[in-house]
Amino acid sequence: MRNARSPLAATIRQNSGFLGAIILLLVLYLIYNLLHPRGFSAALLIQNTNESVAIVFLAMAQTVPVLLGGLDLSVGAIMTLTNCVASVVVSGSPQQILLGMVVTLATGTAFGVANGLIVVYGRLQPIIATLATGAIAVGLALFIRPAPGGTVDDDISWALTNDLYELVDTYGWFDADAAWFSSFAWVPVPLLIVIVIAFGVWLPFKHTITGRTVYAIGSAEGAAYMSGLNLDRAKIAAFTLAGFFAGCAGLYLAIQTSSGNADITQAGAYTLNSIAAVVVGGTSLLGGVGGAIASLVGALVLRVISFYFRIVSIDPLLQPLVEGLVLLAAVSLGAFRTLRVKNQLALFR
Amino acid sequence: MTADRPIVQLSGVSKHFSGTRALENVDFACFSGAIHGILGENGAGKSTLIKIISGVLQPDSGELSVNGTRVSFANPTHAVASGIVCIFQELSLVPDLSVSDNISLASPPRRFGLIDKRAQRRCAEELLARIKCEDVDPNALVRELSLSRRQMVEIAKALGKDPKVLILDEATSALTSRDVGTVYELLADLKAQNVSSLFISHRMHEIEQLCDTLSVFRNGQHIETFAKGARTDREIVRLMIGREVDAQYPPKPAPKPRPEHLRIENLAWERQIKDVSLSIGKGEIVGLGGLDGQGQKELLLGLFGVLRGMQGRVTIAGRPCTPGSPAEAKQASLRIALVPEDRKTEGLMLAMSIADNLLAASYARVSDGIFINADKARQAVEDGIAKLRIKTGSADDPVATLSGGNQQKVVIAKWLMTDPDVILLNDPTRGIDVGTKQEIYRLMRDLADQGKTILLYSSDYAELIGCCDRVMVMYDGGIVASLSGDAITEEAIVAASLNVGGAVPHAVPGPSHA
Numbered sequence: 001m002r003n004a005r006s007p008l009a010a011t012i013r014q015n016s017g018f019l020g021a022i023i024l025l026l027v028l029y030l031i032y033n034l035l036h037p038r039g040f041s042a043a044l045l046i047q048n049t050n051e052s053v054a055i056v057f058l059a060m061a062q063t064v065p066v067l068l069g070g071l072d073l074s075v076g077a078i079m080t081l082t083n084c085v086a087s088v089v090v091s092g093s094p095q096q097i098l099l100g101m102v103v104t105l106a107t108g109t110a111f112g113v114a115n116g117l118i119v120v121y122g123r124l125q126p127i128i129a130t131l132a133t134g135a136i137a138v139g140l141a142l143f144i145r146p147a148p149g150g151t152v153d154d155d156i157s158w159a160l161t162n163d164l165y166e167l168v169d170t171y172g173w174f175d176a177d178a179a180w181f182s183s184f185a186w187v188p189v190p191l192l193i194v195i196v197i198a199f200g201v202w203l204p205f206k207h208t209i210t211g212r213t214v215y216a217i218g219s220a221e222g223a224a225y226m227s228g229l230n231l232d233r234a235k236i237a238a239f240t241l242a243g244f245f246a247g248c249a250g251l252y253l254a255i256q257t258s259s260g261n262a263d264i265t266q267a268g269a270y271t272l273n274s275i276a277a278v279v280v281g282g283t284s285l286l287g288g289v290g291g292a293i294a295s296l297v298g299a300l301v302l303r304v305i306s307f308y309f310r311i312v313s314i315d316p317l318l319q320p321l322v323e324g325l326v327l328l329a330a331v332s333l334g335a336f337r338t339l340r341v342k343n344q345l346a347l348f349r
Numbered sequence: 350m351t352a353d354r355p356i357v358q359l360s361g362v363s364k365h366f367s368g369t370r371a372l373e374n375v376d377f378a379c380f381s382g383a384i385h386g387i388l389g390e391n392g393a394g395k396s397t398l399i400k401i402i403s404g405v406l407q408p409d410s411g412e413l414s415v416n417g418t419r420v421s422f423a424n425p426t427h428a429v430a431s432g433i434v435c436i437f438q439e440l441s442l443v444p445d446l447s448v449s450d451n452i453s454l455a456s457p458p459r460r461f462g463l464i465d466k467r468a469q470r471r472c473a474e475e476l477l478a479r480i481k482c483e484d485v486d487p488n489a490l491v492r493e494l495s496l497s498r499r500q501m502v503e504i505a506k507a508l509g510k511d512p513k514v515l516i517l518d519e520a521t522s523a524l525t526s527r528d529v530g531t532v533y534e535l536l537a538d539l540k541a542q543n544v545s546s547l548f549i550s551h552r553m554h555e556i557e558q559l560c561d562t563l564s565v566f567r568n569g570q571h572i573e574t575f576a577k578g579a580r581t582d583r584e585i586v587r588l589m590i591g592r593e594v595d596a597q598y599p600p601k602p603a604p605k606p607r608p609e610h611l612r613i614e615n616l617a618w619e620r621q622i623k624d625v626s627l628s629i630g631k632g633e634i635v636g637l638g639g640l641d642g643q644g645q646k647e648l649l650l651g652l653f654g655v656l657r658g659m660q661g662r663v664t665i666a667g668r669p670c671t672p673g674s675p676a677e678a679k680q681a682s683l684r685i686a687l688v689p690e691d692r693k694t695e696g697l698m699l700a701m702s703i704a705d706n707l708l709a710a711s712y713a714r715v716s717d718g719i720f721i722n723a724d725k726a727r728q729a730v731e732d733g734i735a736k737l738r739i740k741t742g743s744a745d746d747p748v749a750t751l752s753g754g755n756q757q758k759v760v761i762a763k764w765l766m767t768d769p770d771v772i773l774l775n776d777p778t779r780g781i782d783v784g785t786k787q788e789i790y791r792l793m794r795d796l797a798d799q800g801k802t803i804l805l806y807s808s809d810y811a812e813l814i815g816c817c818d819r820v821m822v823m824y825d826g827g828i829v830a831s832l833s834g835d836a837i838t839e840e841a842i843v844a845a846s847l848n849v850g851g852a853v854p855h856a857v858p859g860p861s862h863a
C-alpha cells in the first residue's frame with residue numbers, strides 16, 4: 001500500500017486532473033487580465049462571466065451522460081429550444097416571469113426525461129437516440145420562433161446580467177448603497193447563478209445513491225448490476241439532469257440576449273464545445289471518472305482561451321485553426337499521464 | 350448442527366441456454382450453520398446453480414424455496430433481501446469508485462438523504478478489519494488495488510450485506526495463502542452464527558478442509574451429496590469427471606544437463622522486480638512460486654516487452670532480448686509467447702469469434718501480402734482447435750460462449766499458433782476444471798519435450814510440484830529460493846514464500862492426491 005493514507009492525500013491523488021485544470025484556468029485568466037487594458041476590473045469580470053454561463057451549463061449537462069459512458073448530442077438543441085420557449089414566456093408581471101422561468105426549466109427537464117426513457121426503454125445507444133431527439137428539439141424551436149426575436153422582460157435581463165448592486169437596485173430590495181453591502185456589490189450575478197446551481201444541484205446529486213450509480217455504470221456496468229443497483233433509474237436521472245442543465249443554459253441565453261433564436265448551427269457548435277469542455281475538465285469519455293464541477297472549469301478554460309483572441313491580434317480567418325490547435329493542446333495535457341506509465345498494460349484500463 | 354428445514358431448497362429445477370442444457374431437473378438443499386462444498390468440472394452447472402439461487406438467472410422450470418417459502422427472484426437485489434449473498438467469480442466491484450463506496454454500494458449509510466461518507470468509511474474499516482485487511486485504504490480506488498486485495502474487498506462487501514446464505518464462487522482463487530487462512534476463519538465464524546455457506550472451488554484441499562457436506566455436479570445434473578469423509582479423493586474425482594483418472598501430472602524426465610536458452614541477469618523494474626537472475630534451459634519447465642503479488646506477474650510481463658524502463662540483461666540463446674512491446678516479443682527473432690493472467694481481459698476478445706481469437710496473434714502467418722487468406726486461416730483455426738481439443742460448436746461462435754476451460758485452451762492455442770520458442774504462462778489453470786488442467790499439464794510437458802523453454806507462474810503449489818523441473822520462489826520482487834528435483838516440496842515452497850528459511854510458521858494443508 002502507499003504510505004499516504006489520509007483522506008486528503010487520497011482525494012488529491014485521485015483528482016490530479018481536476019486540480020491541473022483549475023491551475024490552468026487560474027494561470028490563463030491571470031495572464032489574460034494582465035494583458036487586457038481593462039484587466040482586473042469588475043466590468044471585465046461581468047462581461048466574461050456573462051459570455052461563459054451558457055457553455056458552462058451545457059458542459060455540466062454533457063457531463064452526466066458522459067459519466068454513464070454515453071454522449072448526449074441533444075444538449076445544444078435543448079438549449080436552443082428552451083431559449084425560444086423563454087423568449088415567449090419570460091415576460092409580464094413578476095409572477096408571470098417567475099412562472100415563465102419555471103416553465104422554461106421544466107421544458108428542458110422534460111426533454112431530458114424523454115431522452116432517458118428512450119435510451120432505457122428503447123434500448124438505444126445514447127449517441128444515436130439524442131442525435132434524433134436533438135433534431136426534434138431544434139424543429140420545435142423553429143416552430144416556436146421561425147425568425148429570431150421575442151421579448152424577455154428588460155428588468156430581469158438587466159438585473160441578472162450585471163453585478164449584485166444592479167440586481168438589488170433594480171428591484172429595490174434594500175438600499176443598494178448601504179455600507180455593509182459595498183464589499184460584495186461588485187460580484188457578478190451570473191457567477192452566483194452558476195455557483196448556486198453547480199453546488200446546489202450537482203453536489204447533492206453526486207452524493208445520492210442514484211448519483212453514485214451513474215458513476216458505477218460508467219465504470220463497470222456489469223458490476224453495478226450485480227451489486228443490485230437500479231440502473232434504469234440512474235440512466236433516466238442522468239439524462240434528466242442533463243436536460244435541466246441545458247434548460248438553465250437556454251434560459252440564461254434568453255435573458256442575456258433578450259431574445260430567442262432557433263439557430264441550428266449554434267446548437268451544433270455548442271454541443272461539440274460541451275464535449276470538449278467535459279474532456280478538458282478531466283472527465284473520461286469512457287465514463288465513471290470526473291464530474292460536473294470539473295466540466296465547469298473545463299468550459300471556463302475554453303472560454304478564456306477564446307477571450308485571448310480579442311486582445312492578441314490574430315487574423316479572424318485563422319481563429320478556428322488556432323482554436324483547434326489550442327483545444328488539441330489542452331486535451332493532450334491529459335495524455336501526459338501515459339508517459340509516466342511504466343506498465344503498458346495499464347494504458348488499456 | 351443442521352436444522353430440520355433447509356434454508357435453501359431447489360426442486361426439479363431446469364435451465365437451458367439456446368439448446369444446451371445447463372441444469373436438468375436438479376434437487377438441491379443446503380442448511381443453516383453448514384459449509385456446503387459444490388464440486389464439478391466447468392460446464393457441470395455449478396455457476397448456473399448459484400446464479401439461480403442468487404437471482405441472476407431465473408429457472409425455466411422447477412421451484413426455489415428459502416426457509417420453506419417458495420420464492421422467485423427477479424434480480425440479485427431480491428435475493429439479497431432474502432439474505433442470499435453471492436461473491437462472484439467475476440468481480441462485482443466498480444473500479445473507479447473507492448473501496449468504501451464499493452463496500453456499501455447498494456445501500457450506503459445516509460444522512461438527510463445523502464450518502465454519509467464518514468459513516469461509510471467507518472463501516473468499511475470495520476468490515477475490512479473483520480477480514481484482517483487493515484492494510485487496504487478505504488479511500489483508495491478499487492482500480493489501484495491488486496487482484497487479491499480486490500477479492501478481499503469483494504468479501505467485505507458481501508459481509509456488509511449481513512448474509513444468511515453466503516455463496517463463494519471460486520472466491521479464494523485469487524487470494525494469497527494468508528488471506529485464504531483468514532477466509533477459512535471467517536467461514537468458521539459464520540458457521541457458528543448459523544450462516545449457511547456454499548463453497549465452490551477447484552482446489553480440492555480447500556474443500557476437504559472446510560466443508561461439512563459435499564455435492565457433486567456433472568453435465569447439469571446433481572450426481573450425489575455426501576458428508577465429508579464419506580468418499581475418497583479418487584472417488585470424488587471419478588464422480589466429477591465420470592471416469593477414472595490416472596496420475597494427475599505427467600511424469601517428469603530425469604534431471605539432465607540442458608543447454609542454456611533464456612538467461613536473465615540482474616533484472617530490475619520499479620519497486621516490483623529486484624535484481625532477478627535466472628537461467629532456463631531448452632526443454633525445461635521452470636516454475637515461479639511465492640505469494641501473490643511478489644513480482645512474478647511483472648517478471649513475465651517484462652520479458653514480454655510490456656514494461657518500460659527495465660534494467661538488467663536478458664538473452665535468448667546468447668542474443669540480447671529487449672522487446673519494446675508484445676508485437677516485438679512475438680517476432681521471428683525472439684518468438685516469445687505469454688498466456689496472460691486474466692483471460693477475460695488480456696487473453697481474449699470475448700465478443701469476437703473463436704476463429705478470430707485463435708488467429709489474433711498470427712495474422713501474418715495466414716496472409717498473402719496485406720490480405721488474409723481465408724483458406725490458410727481456416728486451416729490454421731482447424732489445426733488449433735484439433736491440437737488442443739477445444740470443444741466448440743462452430744469456430745464462428747463468439748469465444749464468450751465457451752466454458753472457462755475451453756476459453757483458456759483458445760488462449761493457449763492462439764499463442765502456440767505463433768510457433769513460440771519461449772513460453773511464459775501466468776497462472777494458466779486458475780478457475781478451470783480438473784480435466785482441462787490435466788490436458789494443460791500434459792501439453793506443457795509435450796512442448797518442453799519438443800525443446801520449448803517454459804516459465805510458469807502458478808498460485809497452486811501442487812501444480813508447481815507436479816509440473817516443474819525447477820521452482821523459483823519469489824518474495825518482494827526477488828528470487829529467494831531455487832528448488833529442484835526432490836527438494837521441490839510443499840514445505841520448502843511455503844517456507845520460501847514467507848521468506849522464513851526452513852521454518853514453517855503455520856502449515857498449509859497439502860493436497861493428498863498430488
